[in-house]
Amino acid sequence: MDNDVSAPHVRIGSTAFYGGVETVFYSGLDAPVCRLASVCVTEDATVVLPRWMRRHDDLLRYQCGLESVSFTLPDQQPPPHYAGNVDLFGLSVLRHHMPHFVRDVMPSLLAFDAAFGAARHKGVSRSCHTRAGDGCDKWPLVDWVNLGASGKARGGGSGGLYEVSPAVLALPRMRLLDDKAWVREFLRLLPPHAAGGAAGGRGRGGPLVLYPGDLFGAEAEAAAAADPESSTSATTPSAALARLLAAADQADMEEVRAGVEDANTQRQSRRGGWMWRIPEVLRRARRARPASVSAVLDSLVRQMGGPSGGRGQLACFRSATVGTIRKRRGHRQKALSDEALNQLILYTANDLVKDPRTPLLGSPTSGGTVPTCKLRVTVLNRVAPPKKQLAKAKDPFAFGRHIPRVRDVKQAILAEAAADPRLDLTLDIRLRFFEGMTLDEQVAVMQATDVLVGAHGAGLSNALFMRTNSSLVELAPFAYYATVFEELALTQASLRYTRFIAKPDDAQFAACMTHHHPASAGPSAVAMSEELVRRFKKAANGFRDTLGGNTHALQLHVDSKADFWARVCARSQSLRVDEKQLAKVVVEAAVAQCLAAPGIVQVTADAGSS
Known part of the structure; x- marks a missing residue:
C-alpha cells in the first residue's frame, strides 16, 4: 500500500480529510461519477458521512445517486471500524445470478471507467467540495487521466496523489461459486489488471471482493x-x-x-x-x-440469529467511487452515449471491440439489382436434459426454455433471407449452447455476432459484449415477459431489441403448478394454483384464436396473484415457435442492420408465434 495515505483517512501533508466529494464528468456521461472520502456503510446499505457534508445533501442524492444517506460521523475524527486503505467502487451489492449481476455491476463499471479509463474520453472535468471550500487544489486527488491499468499513477505531480485499491461488495452466495463461474470471471476483467495482463488480452486482475461477513462485527x-x-x-x-x-x-x-x-x-x-x-x-x-x-x-x-437489521454496525473505507444510472418515468436510462460506451474500460482494457460493425455491403452481384450484405446470426439455445435425468431430478420442472426443432428455425431464416427483395442477404447462421463454455468463449461468440436470437435465460447476459447497434431477438415464454434483457440491450449495451413470444405450453405449466402446489400445501395454495392454471389456459386460447395476438392478457412476471412458483412454471415452458414468423423478425433485424447507419434509434417491439 502506498505511503501517501495514512489510515483511516486521506491526507495531503499534515492535512487530514474527513469527508468531501469529488465529481468527475466527461463527454457522453449522463450523470457525474462521484468519489467520496472517509465513507462508512451499514448493513442496510445506508451511506454514513461526516455531519458537515449535509450541506451537499442535494448533490449526493440527485447527482451522485445515493438513495439512503446519514450524516452522523464526527467532523474531525477518524471513522470507526476502518477497513484499511480500501477504495470502494459502487454501492450496489452484487448478486450472483448473471442477469441480476449485470444490472447491479453497471454503476460500478462507470466508477471503474472514471478512475481507470478517463484518458480515453473527451472533455474530462472535475469539481471538488471540501469542508474548507478549497476546491480541487487542496483535495487528495486520484489522477484520473494518468492512472494506469494497474492502479498506479503514471507521472502527474499532485502531492495528494495516491494509488487506488478497488473493492466491490457482493452477496454471500457469490462466495460459494466455482472460481471459473461467469460472474467471477467477469470481475477479473475489471481493473486493476495484473502486470502485463491488459496488453496481452484479458486483464485477469480485478478488484477485491468483500462480503458482509468480512466487514461487520x-x-x-x-x-x-x-x-x-x-x-x-x-x-x-x-x-x-x-x-x-x-x-x-x-x-x-x-x-x-x-x-x-x-x-x-x-x-x-x-x-x-x-x-x-x-x-x-x-x-x-x-x-x-x-x-x-x-x-x-x-x-x-x-x-435467524443475525444482528437486528444491521443498524449501528459500520464498515468504513478510505473512499467510495460511485456511478449513477438515472431513472426517468420509472425506466432506467442509458448512462453513456454510444461513443463513450464504446470506450468503456471493460472493453478497451480487454481488447474487446464495442464500436459498431460496418456491414459488409457490396455492389450488386453479376446480374443482380440490389446490394449484397453479409451478417453473422447466432441462435442461442438451452440444453434440454434427457428424460431419464429429468425423471430423477428433485425438481423436474427446473429445466425449461429449450427451443425444439432449432434446425428448422435455421432453415426458415435462410429461406426468408433469400426471398427478401431489398438486399442480396447472406446470413452465416451458427447454432450455439453456452453450457460448458468459459466466459472467454462466450465473449468470442458475442463479438462475432450481428444478430443474436436467444432463449430467455442467463446466457443472454452476454449480449453486453455484442457490438453497438447489433440486434437481440429474445424468445420469451408465453405469459412471462421480464424486461431484464430488454433493459440490458437498450440501456446498457446499445443494441436493437425485439421480444418474440413463444407458443403457450399449457401442459407443462399445469403439470409444474400441480407439482409445486400439492394437497399438502393446503387448500388455499391448491385453489390459487388451479385459478392460475385456468387463467393461463384462457389466455393461451386467446393467443391461439388471434393467431399470435392477445399476448399480454396474462403477465405472470408482474401478476399480483402469482406466487414464486407460478413464475418458475412460466419459465419451465418449452419455446416452440412458428419458424416462418420468427424468420421474418430475424431477417427484418438483419436488413435494418445492413441499411441503417450507426446511431439508429433503438426500437422495442413484441412479436409472437401464430
Whole structure:
C-alpha cells in the first residue's frame, strides 16, 4: 500500500480529510461519477458521512445517486471500524445470478471507467467540495487521466496523489461459486489488471471482493460460526417469511425468498450479510406498510440469529467511487452515449471491440439489382436434459426454455433471407449452447455476432459484449415477459431489441403448478394454483384464436396473484415457435442492420408465434 495515505483517512501533508466529494464528468456521461472520502456503510446499505457534508445533501442524492444517506460521523475524527486503505467502487451489492449481476455491476463499471479509463474520453472535468471550500487544489486527488491499468499513477505531480485499491461488495452466495463461474470471471476483467495482463488480452486482475461477513462485527461472525441447524428450523421463520412475502412487492418476491433461503440453508450466508439485500427489496413495501414490514423483518432477523437489521454496525473505507444510472418515468436510462460506451474500460482494457460493425455491403452481384450484405446470426439455445435425468431430478420442472426443432428455425431464416427483395442477404447462421463454455468463449461468440436470437435465460447476459447497434431477438415464454434483457440491450449495451413470444405450453405449466402446489400445501395454495392454471389456459386460447395476438392478457412476471412458483412454471415452458414468423423478425433485424447507419434509434417491439 502506498505511503501517501495514512489510515483511516486521506491526507495531503499534515492535512487530514474527513469527508468531501469529488465529481468527475466527461463527454457522453449522463450523470457525474462521484468519489467520496472517509465513507462508512451499514448493513442496510445506508451511506454514513461526516455531519458537515449535509450541506451537499442535494448533490449526493440527485447527482451522485445515493438513495439512503446519514450524516452522523464526527467532523474531525477518524471513522470507526476502518477497513484499511480500501477504495470502494459502487454501492450496489452484487448478486450472483448473471442477469441480476449485470444490472447491479453497471454503476460500478462507470466508477471503474472514471478512475481507470478517463484518458480515453473527451472533455474530462472535475469539481471538488471540501469542508474548507478549497476546491480541487487542496483535495487528495486520484489522477484520473494518468492512472494506469494497474492502479498506479503514471507521472502527474499532485502531492495528494495516491494509488487506488478497488473493492466491490457482493452477496454471500457469490462466495460459494466455482472460481471459473461467469460472474467471477467477469470481475477479473475489471481493473486493476495484473502486470502485463491488459496488453496481452484479458486483464485477469480485478478488484477485491468483500462480503458482509468480512466487514461487520463479532455478532455476525458468531452467527456464522454457530451450528447452521440450531436456529434455522423449517417452522421457526416460516410464519414471518409468509407475512414478509405478503407485504413485499410481488415483482421482487423471488429475490426476497432467495435471500431468506440463503440465510436458512447456507452457513456462509448466515454472516448477517443477506440482510443487505432484503431492505433494498422491501424499500417500496416499507413505504406502503412501514410498521408491519419492519416488525416482520426485525423478527425474522432475530430468529435467524443475525444482528437486528444491521443498524449501528459500520464498515468504513478510505473512499467510495460511485456511478449513477438515472431513472426517468420509472425506466432506467442509458448512462453513456454510444461513443463513450464504446470506450468503456471493460472493453478497451480487454481488447474487446464495442464500436459498431460496418456491414459488409457490396455492389450488386453479376446480374443482380440490389446490394449484397453479409451478417453473422447466432441462435442461442438451452440444453434440454434427457428424460431419464429429468425423471430423477428433485425438481423436474427446473429445466425449461429449450427451443425444439432449432434446425428448422435455421432453415426458415435462410429461406426468408433469400426471398427478401431489398438486399442480396447472406446470413452465416451458427447454432450455439453456452453450457460448458468459459466466459472467454462466450465473449468470442458475442463479438462475432450481428444478430443474436436467444432463449430467455442467463446466457443472454452476454449480449453486453455484442457490438453497438447489433440486434437481440429474445424468445420469451408465453405469459412471462421480464424486461431484464430488454433493459440490458437498450440501456446498457446499445443494441436493437425485439421480444418474440413463444407458443403457450399449457401442459407443462399445469403439470409444474400441480407439482409445486400439492394437497399438502393446503387448500388455499391448491385453489390459487388451479385459478392460475385456468387463467393461463384462457389466455393461451386467446393467443391461439388471434393467431399470435392477445399476448399480454396474462403477465405472470408482474401478476399480483402469482406466487414464486407460478413464475418458475412460466419459465419451465418449452419455446416452440412458428419458424416462418420468427424468420421474418430475424431477417427484418438483419436488413435494418445492413441499411441503417450507426446511431439508429433503438426500437422495442413484441412479436409472437401464430
